[in-house]
Structure formats: C-alpha cells, structure tokens
Amino acid sequence: MKKRLLNGMIGVMILLCACGSKQKVSEVGFENEGNIYDISDVVLPVDTEYVVKSICMGKDSIYIHADVFNDDIMEDTIYKASLDLEKIEELPLKKDDQYIDNFTCDNEGNIYFLGCDDNGNIMLSKSENTGDIIWSVPVELDEEGSIIQSMEVVEREEIILDCEEDFLLYDIETGAERGSVSSFSKESDCSEGMLKKTKDGDICYIENIGKKKKLYQFDSNQNVFVEKDVALDNFDLGNGLFTGMTYDFYVYDQKEICGFNIGDKELTHICDFRASDIYVAYIEYICEADDGKILMMCNGESDLNSLTCLTPSDGKDIHAKQTITIGTDGVPESLSKQVAKFNKANTKYKIKIVDYSNNENIEADYITGTAKLGLDMAKGQGPDIIVLGDTIPLEDYSEKGALEPLDSYFSADKEINMSDYLSNIIDMTKVDGKIYSIIPSYTINTCVAAKNAVGSEKVTLVNYEEKCLENGIDPKVGMGLMTRASADDLFSVSGEYVDYKNGTCNFESDQFMTFLEFVKGLPSYEDFDDIDYEKFEDYYRQKKALLKEEMIGSFDQYQAIIKGYFGSEIVFNGYPTSNGGESFVSSDLQIAMNASCAHKDGAWEFMKSFLLDDYQSNLEQEFPISKNVLEELADRALEKPYEIDEDGEKVEIEKKWYVGSVAVEIGELSKEEVDCLVKVIKEATEYSGYNFEISNIISEEAEAYYEEQKSAEEVAEIIQSRVSLYLSENR
Structure with missing residues (x-):
C-alpha cells in the first residue's frame, strides 16, 4: 500500500484495550422507529415551469407564492390551497407591475405583501382573497440599505414589519403608518432575529445570538415587546422557525422535524427523515395541513426547491426490510442522500445511519466519536459499514481483522470493472495488496x-x-x-x-x-x-x-x-x-465493511452504489474516482459553461464564483x-x-x-x- 500519512492510533488503541475497559459509554442512538412519513410532490395547477418562493398559513387555507415562467417572462403568482391539499387554485392578484418580495396573510384570507413600484419605492399592500387590492402604501425606511426581514399580522389590528433597526406598525384597515414599537432595542447588531406568530396568534420576536436566545412577546395594548422567561437555549433555531397549529413552532435539521410550545423544555419529535427514507438538505418553509400532513418547501434529492407533502405512515414496508447499519463520526450530506436513494430502491435491505458524533450519546466527554466507534468494533457491536475519516486508521483496523477484504466482491460483480477507476486512488485503499475500502470521491x-x-x-x-x-x-x-x-x-x-x-x-x-x-x-x-x-x-x-x-x-x-x-x-x-x-x-467518505457484518451482500450493494455513474456523474465539489466521468469533466472544462435544453442542444449559461466580494466569471480552461x-x-x-x-x-x-x-x-x-x-x- 502507498504510504498513508500520520494515521490516527486511537482506533487501534481502543481495539487493543476494550475488552478490559470498565468505562461505561451509552449506546449510540438510532433513528426513531416511529414518526415515519411518506413524501409526495405537490404540483401547482400550471402548465409551464415555476419556482416556489414562499408559503404562509391562514386559518382555513395555505397560500403559496411562486414565480411562474410564461414566454420567458417571470410572473409573481399566489395560489390558495385547502388545508387537506386536495384543492389548489390561482388567486388572481391585481397588483399591477409590483413584484412580491415578502408576503403573509390573516385568518380572514386577506393577503399582505411587500413589493416595489415602477420608481423603486417599497410598497406594502393588502389584497382580499378575491385578488382585489384594498390599499397600497409606501414604506419609509430610516436608513439607506436597510431591509425588511419579516412581517406578521396582529389580527384585526395592525401589521408589524421587522426593519433590522426597529419595528414599524401599519393599520390593518387603512394601511396608515402607526409609528414604531417602543421600549425595545435589539441586543446586538450580530443577532439573528425573527418575527413569528404562535398557534394562538401571539406575535413573538425570537432573538438568536449564538447559543443565547431570547423571546419577546408583543403587547398591542401597550405597543411594546415584553421579554418572556422561557427556555430556548437548548433548541437549535439556526435552520429556521415555523408557525404550527398543533405546536407553536416547528424546527428541523437533516435528521428530523420537531415541534415545541413556548415554555417546553424539550422538543417533540415529529418526522424522522432517516427512518422515513427521506433526504432533505434544506427547508425553506413548513406548514401544518389537515390529518397530520406537513407541507414543506424544501431542497432535496433534486437540489432544487420543491413543494412536497409529508403524510404519516405506519412504515410497514420499511420495517419489513433487513437492517444494515453504517457508522460515521458526523454525517456527510452525500451519505444521507445516498442512503435515502438506496432505501427507496431496495426491497430487501434498509441502511440505518449511526452517528457517533452525537455527544448526547457519550457519557465521558473525552471519549470522541471515533473512539466510541473503535470500542463498539472491539466488542463485536460495531456497525456493518464504517465511514473512515482521516482519524480512523484503515491499516490498523484491517490488520486486526476488523475489516472485510473487498477484492472478491469487485471480481464477482458484473457491474463493476476495476479498470474503470483511478488506480492511484484504489491503491490508497489497499493494505498488503488487498482492498479494504472504497474512496468514491x-x-x-x-x-x-x-x-x-x-x-x-x-x-x-x-x-x-x-x-x-x-x-x-x-x-x-x-x-x-x-x-x-x-x-x-x-x-x-x-x-x-x-x-x-x-x-x-x-x-x-x-x-x-x-x-x-x-x-x-x-x-x-x-x-x-x-x-x-x-x-x-x-x-x-x-x-x-x-x-x-x-x-x-x-x-x-x-x-x-x-x-x-x-x-x-x-x-x-x-x-x-x-x-x-x-x-x-x-x-470524508471512505467506506469499509465490518468483517462481522451479517448481511455482506447487502452491504456491498450499498457500497458499490457510490461507484456507479448515477453517483459519480452528480458530484459537485469533489472529483470522481471514475476515469470516464473525470475525462468528461475535463472535456467540459474546455468549453464555456452550458446546459442541455429540452431539445438536447447546448445552451451557454452564465456561471460565477466569488472571491471575496469580486465575482469571477467562469469560462473555459486551456x-x-x-x-x-x-x-x-x-x-x-x-x-x-x-x-x-x-x-x-x-x-x-x-x-x-x-x-x-x-x-x-x-x-x-x-x-x-x-x-x-x-x-x-x-x-
């Protein structure tokens, strides 16, 4: 094998001494077996291409803002959906030439939106649910360059605009400006705050400064925000906060959606993405629909924002599969995506991620995720597949017999030809001439x-x-x-x-x-x-x-x-x-098989999926191990950036990278x-x-x-x- 530089010794240390260790370490948690949902696309009633921009929820309807493309012209369009998502129709908004930058709604179905007129003035408008404009007024910001970050409706009273430095108030009936909120100063210029409405209609401002979080509730009688003594510091709000009907708010990460009410000390688990075989990279909006359904505007497997519906499921088909575990110290996005794809396509096996980086599952602070993985391997309780990071030594695990040699799997697999892959990368996976891992990118x-x-x-x-x-x-x-x-x-x-x-x-x-x-x-x-x-x-x-x-x-x-x-x-x-x-x-994705894996054929099916063209051809920020795909990328780099249109023709596109504040136009390389x-x-x-x-x-x-x-x-x-x-x- 080619020299591997400064391999970590912590894994072999654990392998050697684990049997005599009395250190208690709690078991790394798996995904929830409950909280399983099916996912389906929600399609808007339009024949042309469109991009969903935002969502807001009223008392009886959900409103969807989309950019619809008609003859190369992008048109702001609002759609009204029933809470069961069975009926979606366009709301004929009569907004002249204004574009919609931000919008919300009240419980009576009125729409409030921000836009610009022909002179570039920021306008706040109110529309009936028929699309007729009731009023439209200019918004005057104190400082040049200020932006309106969010807005919410105080039912039957006024609209609050979050304008970075302060909050502006507008009368809900006439649109007349009613001044600004008094007795409130945002704590820090670096704070990340958000105006949100609870399920009961209370308007809150949540200020997020690192791990420190504060919640202020708006008192419309006194025209002030009042700080509330609530426990928010344990909640990760960095990905966003969304109003619910069952819960005050929903939050999410790549693993799940959770809900909580103001005053809760713990999150309630709602939807487990991994247990449901759903990959989500980023969620823009979450709305609660009828019958436990959840409407999401999210970025998933297609890498484009899409409108999807989560429906509660008994998970019968998922539970019937045999489980193969994959252990990793931190979950790369590419792994999450590939697991979801494999689980949807394979009828016999289900891959389950075991994330050893979750510190809540480790009693001793000094025992890292890598060490815990080594401890499980030594006790014969390790995952079936292992993601080897830079600190997990391939040689030491293989020499102790902990890893399965992969040569026979490569030889027997008719979809895989070793000559199709870069030999120097393959050599990095060898110990004493045998292949023990895959480095797909x-x-x-x-x-x-x-x-x-x-x-x-x-x-x-x-x-x-x-x-x-x-x-x-x-x-x-x-x-x-x-x-x-x-x-x-x-x-x-x-x-x-x-x-x-x-x-x-x-x-x-x-x-x-x-x-x-x-x-x-x-x-x-x-x-x-x-x-x-x-x-x-x-x-x-x-x-x-x-x-x-x-x-x-x-x-x-x-x-x-x-x-x-x-x-x-x-x-x-x-x-x-x-x-x-x-x-x-x-x-960050070197993959090996545990020699004790109970379903080796299934584990190999998953591992080899990283070598197939479907994965290799869709890499963005890493190079492929496939020779053909690398050659295709090299040939494409000789041309100006392009896309293939619906007729199969190349269409040049503008592509830029940013170096500091300078935009670099990507062209062709020599x-x-x-x-x-x-x-x-x-x-x-x-x-x-x-x-x-x-x-x-x-x-x-x-x-x-x-x-x-x-x-x-x-x-x-x-x-x-x-x-x-x-x-x-x-x-």
Whole structure:
C-alpha cells in the first residue's frame, strides 16, 4: 500500500484495550422507529415551469407564492390551497407591475405583501382573497440599505414589519403608518432575529445570538415587546422557525422535524427523515395541513426547491426490510442522500445511519466519536459499514481483522470493472495488496503559487523565506492565512517523522528542526484579529502572499483560483516539506465493511452504489474516482459553461464564483490548464491522515519554542520522548 500519512492510533488503541475497559459509554442512538412519513410532490395547477418562493398559513387555507415562467417572462403568482391539499387554485392578484418580495396573510384570507413600484419605492399592500387590492402604501425606511426581514399580522389590528433597526406598525384597515414599537432595542447588531406568530396568534420576536436566545412577546395594548422567561437555549433555531397549529413552532435539521410550545423544555419529535427514507438538505418553509400532513418547501434529492407533502405512515414496508447499519463520526450530506436513494430502491435491505458524533450519546466527554466507534468494533457491536475519516486508521483496523477484504466482491460483480477507476486512488485503499475500502470521491489538498513567482522550482521549508523575499513578500504572511495553530496539514504531509509500522519516531532530526523554525515564522492566531478578510483575498494577485492552501474539488474552483486569486498562471507546489512539496488526497467518505457484518451482500450493494455513474456523474465539489466521468469533466472544462435544453442542444449559461466580494466569471480552461490538474489528480499517491494525540503533543511542546522559552533542541527532545511513549503504549 502507498504510504498513508500520520494515521490516527486511537482506533487501534481502543481495539487493543476494550475488552478490559470498565468505562461505561451509552449506546449510540438510532433513528426513531416511529414518526415515519411518506413524501409526495405537490404540483401547482400550471402548465409551464415555476419556482416556489414562499408559503404562509391562514386559518382555513395555505397560500403559496411562486414565480411562474410564461414566454420567458417571470410572473409573481399566489395560489390558495385547502388545508387537506386536495384543492389548489390561482388567486388572481391585481397588483399591477409590483413584484412580491415578502408576503403573509390573516385568518380572514386577506393577503399582505411587500413589493416595489415602477420608481423603486417599497410598497406594502393588502389584497382580499378575491385578488382585489384594498390599499397600497409606501414604506419609509430610516436608513439607506436597510431591509425588511419579516412581517406578521396582529389580527384585526395592525401589521408589524421587522426593519433590522426597529419595528414599524401599519393599520390593518387603512394601511396608515402607526409609528414604531417602543421600549425595545435589539441586543446586538450580530443577532439573528425573527418575527413569528404562535398557534394562538401571539406575535413573538425570537432573538438568536449564538447559543443565547431570547423571546419577546408583543403587547398591542401597550405597543411594546415584553421579554418572556422561557427556555430556548437548548433548541437549535439556526435552520429556521415555523408557525404550527398543533405546536407553536416547528424546527428541523437533516435528521428530523420537531415541534415545541413556548415554555417546553424539550422538543417533540415529529418526522424522522432517516427512518422515513427521506433526504432533505434544506427547508425553506413548513406548514401544518389537515390529518397530520406537513407541507414543506424544501431542497432535496433534486437540489432544487420543491413543494412536497409529508403524510404519516405506519412504515410497514420499511420495517419489513433487513437492517444494515453504517457508522460515521458526523454525517456527510452525500451519505444521507445516498442512503435515502438506496432505501427507496431496495426491497430487501434498509441502511440505518449511526452517528457517533452525537455527544448526547457519550457519557465521558473525552471519549470522541471515533473512539466510541473503535470500542463498539472491539466488542463485536460495531456497525456493518464504517465511514473512515482521516482519524480512523484503515491499516490498523484491517490488520486486526476488523475489516472485510473487498477484492472478491469487485471480481464477482458484473457491474463493476476495476479498470474503470483511478488506480492511484484504489491503491490508497489497499493494505498488503488487498482492498479494504472504497474512496468514491475526493479533493486534492495542496498549495498553489503564481508561476511567475516560483518558476519550476519547488518551495520547500528550507527555501521558503528566500522565495518570499525574492518576490518582496513578508514571510510571515507568505502562506496566506495559515497560522501556527492551523499548520497541522504541514505536519501531516511530513511523514518522515513517524514510522507507525515499527512504532518509532524521529523528532530530533535536522528536518524537524527546520519544520519548527518554519512554523515559528507564521503569525499567531491573535495576529489576525483585526484583519480585513476581503482585502486579504487580493494578496496573491498583488504578490503579497506566496503559497495558497487549497482543497480543490472541481474544475470551476480551479478556474476561480487562477482567475480570481492569482490572475495569472499557477503551479501546484504542494505543502512544503524539507526537500520538496507534497499534495495529497482527502475524502470524508471512505467506506469499509465490518468483517462481522451479517448481511455482506447487502452491504456491498450499498457500497458499490457510490461507484456507479448515477453517483459519480452528480458530484459537485469533489472529483470522481471514475476515469470516464473525470475525462468528461475535463472535456467540459474546455468549453464555456452550458446546459442541455429540452431539445438536447447546448445552451451557454452564465456561471460565477466569488472571491471575496469580486465575482469571477467562469469560462473555459486551456488544454494545458486542464491537463495540469488531471496530472496532479492521477499522480497523487498520499492519502491524508491526522493523529490528534501526536499533533496535540507537538502543539503543546512547540509553543515554548515559539515563545522563546526553550530551544528547538529542547522541545524536540521532549516531543521525541512523549511520542515514543505514546507509540509504545498503543502498538
């Protein structure tokens, strides 16, 4: 096998000592077996394309705002849906040429919306449920550039607009401005607040400042917001807050939808996405419909906003399947999506995710998700499939017999041909000649530089300062935003210091002294306290920095680096080492099979799905292992961005990346530029690895050298002693 850099030892440590451990660790929780829903599309009564923009819920109806495309013209349209979602009809809103930017409704079916007139004035309008406009008034904002973040209706009284700095009030009958809310000041400019209505019609403002949350309730008699003593700090409101009928509010994450009432100390679990085989990346709106149904405007498998309905299900078909578990320390989005697809298509097996990163399922704070996974593996209770991160050592697990060799599965599978995949990536999954994992997608972790600054010579730890000074660059910022604290990747690519196979290390070498001296010259984290990051984005173009650290996962990103950051031809230097530069492969989705898996054929069916064209051809920010798909991406990068229309013809599109505040238009790359990146991908031989224990030892002890409290030799001697002890104890 090709050298894996600095593999973590924590997994093998757990494997070796777990049987004698008396440490109690609570079992990692699975998804709820209840709370299962079916999902279906909700289609608007229109023959052309449309995009759903927002939803609001009235007493007897749900209102849907969509942009409908008619002859290349986008028209704002409002639809009215019954609460059982059986009847949806267009509301003929007579709004002249105003576009709808924000809208809400009251319990009598009146619509209130914000828009702009022909002169660019912000207008607040009220419409009957027939579409007739009752009144339309201008909105005057105190500060230029202010925006209206949200609005709600105080039934039969007034409308409240959240205008960043304050709240404006408008009479519900006439539209007359009634001043602003008094005796309330938002706590912080950095706070994220939202106006929301409870199920009982009370208007609340929830202020979200990090982990600190406050709730204010509007008193229309006194014209003030009054702070309420409610427990919100344990609720994650970062993804949004949605008004309900059964509950005051709904919240969600990628795992589930929950509900809570003001005053609740815990969330109530409503819909378990994973148990229901539903993949949701982001939810824009949630509305409660009749019979326990939930209407969602969400981004799911199609990567486009769609209108969907969740219907309660007994889950009979799901429960009938045999369960295969997959363990992961954190759940990559691509894994969630693939699990949902597999579970829908496969009639025999169901994949269930076990997320070891959930700290609520770990009693001892110091036991990480990776360690808990290793403990379960050692006790024979590990998941059937394992997602190996940078800290989970493939070699150690395979050498202890914990992983299933995959060679026979590749050979027997008629859908898979080994020659179709990049051999260098396959080699990274081998131990003693056998394949133990799959790396379906990856990024190239490297450092790049302007060719006119470094030429064909590699920037190393030895000549780094010289190269900076030759180009008039301060060596302290020659690595860009890299600090002493963030220099772990530099150590990770320097495999010359640790020999895990033999359990030895060599930190008293001249090479390590050079490494310490290099890192000492980097800025501390505090040095960047007052930095203007947008200006810093121009440092490479202005030749104020030399090497830029990158995790490259697409040709578009590569083009943005060339055009946006450098504005000139670049070279792949790699992370500087004592005698060259090193690039390496990284992936958050290296997948292996537990040797004790009870359903190995089913596990393989799921694992191989990552190698098929359906997955490989739909990657966005990572490169594919498929040779053909990589070649297709390379060929496409030679052309201007395009889409295929309904007639199968190429249609050029505008595509942009943003570098700081500067928009970079993506065009075509040259053949030389494309070949250069493909060469780096195909010649990469190193897979990233990270050892927290050794990195922590180096960081702790090296600080004394950086602060000139000890010499490099003294620090190296201590590091050598501590790492040697660590290696001997964990062999």
